[in-house]
Amino acid sequence: MTLRRINAHDAHAFGQWFEVLRRSEHDRNGGVEDGWLPDEIRARSLDATASTYLQLFAFEVDGAIVAVAWLEVTRDDNLTSAYATLEVDPAHRRRGHGTRALEALERTAVAQGRRTLVVATKETKHEWGRSASRFFAPRHGYLVSEENVERDLEWPRPPGALDELNARWLPYAHDYEILSWRGAIDDAFVEDRAHLSSVMPVEAPHGSRPVEAEHWDAQRVRTHEHTVDAMGRDLLVSVARHRASSRLVGFSELTVSRERPGLAYQWDTLVLRTHRGHRLGGLMKVANLGQLERFNYATTRVVTFNETSNFAMINVNEQLGATTGGGYVLWVKYFK
Ligand SMILES: CC(C)(COP(=O)(O)OP(=O)(O)OC[C@H]1O[C@@H](n2cnc3c(N)ncnc32)[C@H](O)[C@@H]1OP(=O)(O)O)[C@@H](O)C(=O)NCCC(=O)NCCS
Structure with a gap:
């Protein structure tokens, strides 16, 4: 070979x-x-x-x-x-x-x-937990480092369903405002946005392997936005801004392929640890779904993946009405 x-x-x-x-x-x-x-x-x-x-x-x-x-x-x-x-x-x-x-x-x-190799394997519903990788990877010294469950949200939602969730969650979030847009972030927020992505790997559940914070600056945010566009995808962003400090304390990204808009993908969502408990994750997701509706995408399903111990995000997705569809596994092997 x-x-x-x-x-x-x-x-x-x-x-x-x-x-x-x-x-x-x-x-x-x-x-x-x-x-x-x-x-x-x-x-x-x-x-x-x-x-x-x-x-x-x-x-x-x-x-x-x-x-x-x-x-x-x-x-x-x-x-x-x-x-x-x-x-x-x-x-x-x-x-x-x-x-x-x-x-x-x-x-x-x-x-x-x-020295650490992480191999990602997607599993559809019919092979969930028993794909070839479940036999192949352990034979080659790999351990499961992270299990993610796919949750699918049929789209559009029943009339009024998102408004009802918004009304239920907003009273917890008086100290924050939710802002949404499509595409590039305003210059005023780009440094805060970079910080959120930097800490994303360490603040979000990430299974058993060690991870480091990432190096993000304004330029990397701009490169990210450009890359998503070059991938042929529209980037729908919602953020949570803390009113007292004017700082961004959370973000959520949803992307839709312009060529194949039927499946929209939920990407990263993060609320900084010190600002959790205010339903900001759910509110940002609802705001982004509102954009999906407003821009009239021909989406029929929104796909998201949750690490199995990420109870807060799983709870949000369950309340939104998602159903489980399969998953992906991260296999890890350490080399000397
Ligand atoms: C997993 C995958 C890479 C295996 O490729 P492959 O060329 O068939 O693997 P090999 O022939 O080298 O298999 C090595 C051993 O793995 C195990 N194995 C591989 N596929 C298996 C299967 N479907 N069921 C049970 N055991 C399997 C067997 O022990 C096999 O040895 P054997 O054939 O002597 O019994 C392939 O099925 C694939 O591409 N799957 C989709 C993507 C994926 O899962 N990637 C791997 C991520 S770790």
Whole structure:
């Protein structure tokens, strides 16, 4: 087996690489086309100087790609760890390719000084808790580091449902105001927004592995916004502002693909620890769903993932009316 680094600027090579990823996701999703879109991967793989960057790899046997992977590497923080995915072409499974590809990926990560490798595996509802990775990963020395449960919110909600939740939660939040917009954040808030993303990894539940705060500044926020746009996605943002200090103390991001708006994805939501207990998480989510309605997206489902011990966020999603749909697992292995 040979490992080949894929240059995302090379449309032909990227296309071949993406086709294997698409086949694997298609297989997992039971033939439904709701996996990654090419631009969503490409936009994160083009700039090797970015704060986080995907390195794409193809694993070839006799000139044919049998497996694909990426390593997500960071430039300014968390320098001894990397996130990865590995997908073996469904037609080539159970022949040892996954094992050899994983070993090659591990060597590549370690050669870059990454001593902790976290491999993410998505599981659909029908294979939840019993996907191939549940057998494959432990055989290769990986432990479950984090279990996330997918929650799906059918969209639109019944008339009045969001207003009712808003009215129920607002009395807890007198000291705060919720602001929402689509796209780039106002310059006045960008430093606060950077701080929220910096502490997100340490303030949100993150399973058993050690994590560090991330290095975010205004420029990284702008790069993030630009990358989301280049991914072909609209970014809907809601924040909570503490009236007394005028500082942002929470944010929530919802993204919708312009090409495939049917599935909207809830991304990060955070309320700083010292400002919890005021229903701000729920209020920001309701505000963002209000944007989804206002901009009239053809969304039919909003997907979110919650770490299994994140009771506060799970409670919000359950009250919104979400149902469980599957999950994703983060597998971790430590190298000397
Ligand atoms: C998991 C995956 C990478 C395995 O790839 P593969 O090429 O089939 O793996 P290998 O042939 O190297 O399998 C090695 C061992 O893992 C275990 N294994 C792999 N797939 C399995 C399955 N579906 N059921 C039970 N055991 C399995 C077996 O012990 C196997 O050895 P054996 O075939 O001698 O019994 C592949 O199924 C895949 O791409 N799945 C979707 C994405 C994913 O889960 N990625 C891995 C994240 S850790």
